[in-house]
Amino acid sequence: MTDSEVAEKRKRQATGIAGLDKILLGGLLSGSIYIIRGTPGAGKTITANQICFHWANQGQGCLYVTLLSESHDRLIENLEGLDFYRGDSAERIHYLSGFHTLEEEGLGGILRMLMEETKRYESCVMVLDGLFALQEKVDSDREFRLFMNQLQNLAHLTGNIVLLLTNSERGTGSPEYTMVDGWMEVAVQQHEYRTLRYLQVHKFRGSGFVDGQHGLTISDAGVRVLPRLESSDSEKALGNPSRVRVSTGIGDLDKMIGGGLRQTSNTLVIGPSGIGKTVLGLHFVSQSTPAEPGLVFTFYESREDLIDKAEVLGIGNIKAALDSGALDVIWQSPTEHVVDQLAYDLIEAVRKRGIKYLFLDSVDALRQAGVHPSRLSRFLSALTNILRAEGVTAMFTMETPELIGGESRTHISALSAVAQNILLLRYLELESEISRSICVIKARTSEFDARVRKFVIGKHGVCIDGPFDNVTDVLSGHAHSSPLESGDAND
DSSP states (O other): OOHHHHHHTTTTEEEOOHHHHHHHHEEEETTTTTEEEEETTSSSSHHHHHHHOOOOOTOOOEEEESSEEEEOHHHHHHHHSTTOOOHHHTTTEEEEOOOOHHHHHHHHHHHHHHHHHHHHHHHHEEEEEEEHHHHHHHSSHHHHHHHHHHHHHHHHHHHHHHEEEEEOOOOOHHHHHHHSSSSEEEEEEEEEEEEEEEEEEETTTSOOOOOOOEEEEEETEEEEEEEOOGGGGGGGGGOSOOOEOOOOHHHHHHHHSSSSSETTTTEEEEEOOOSSSHHHHHHHHHHSSSSSSSSEEEEEEHHHHHHHHHTTTOOTHHHHHHTSEEEEEEOOSOOOHHHHHHHHHHHHHHHTTTEEEEEOOOHHHHHHOOOGGGGGHHHHOOOOHHHHHHHHHEEEEEOOOOSSOOOOEEEEHHHHHSSSEEEEEEEEETTTEEEEEEEEETTSSSSEEEEEEEEEEEETEEEEEEESSHHHHHHOOOBBBBBOOOOOTTT
């Protein structure tokens, strides 16, 4: 075999599972053997079949050999309900049972069977489902090591990608793990009442890969692998920060932050329930146009709820923008989610529509979906970097637990580093009345007015009134307001 023929047989082949290909930096290498290990129900069989259908859809032959006595008819019945299943492609996937061959002829018989059937069907991928059945038929590791060596030679000579599926918990020093070109694990984790799936690549000869655990979901669409968002190389796409200003949709608030938000920046709006965070966000996205479309990504209020709120409060353009397509709403039920799936769905919508104004309500839902609190800071950093690279100016909300009174002890350490602007909304009890206040906590690369001002929601939406006399009075609940003053933002 010439060097060029060897190189052709070792070329990288996409699996057709986009997230998996990203983790594998493009796919699997031809002429190589890979183990997919996992407990029953973790997703081994569906993953292998989805890969087979990807190649079969391109006219390639695939060989799927089961080493158990289960019926192939039942397997195909289960596959027929999945989106990736295509009847014409299924004809190029040849399902064979090796159970009786293994029982009667041992490992040598299985090897002869694979050699003959690979040649007959001109396959490019071969699956052995039930590797542990082979292990049970040998008397020593030496015998099994010899079989693995012969299987490697077969893969190398034919250029087949060989997938070995197993639920065996044998140690990683066993022959199958030391001799194969790579191995992946699919697993199920229990987190309190939730069940989470993940995929992890432990070994991949001849190539780098994205390390660590990555989310995995199984649905009617098949397997979806979700590379950890923070493993993205999005930071490389970042350019110099923009000096162009974008209005918040509220003129007096623009004055407080030096003339508006920096384009492609992200703003965090913090406050208790009902304070007006969503109303502020609606003002922001009401500026959406067909040339610069906007998106509301929300967990709590539907499209109809947002239209109704905007009409009641006199926030113009929301319904018209939605009707014209200048603005869109994606509502997610506030139940159990995989945080990376939410992020990828959001990013896909942003790229598909060319979104320039994004209002995400709220970060709390992302935090709950994330399960592991230690991820939040890195996850949000990756998300905001991707949005910035896409030219998006974003506004996020976060709820504080205190409704009224007392010190605000909101911990935003996970967010403060990635939020370029932070706005704080609070309730105040003043002379037997409940008032709202707003102040700018942070405005990176901008001068801003840090005074606490009245935040009023009326029939024309948000109005920002004059500053309170001093912060001490505000916190103690004995504040007085003064007229809105013009002048330098840092007066």
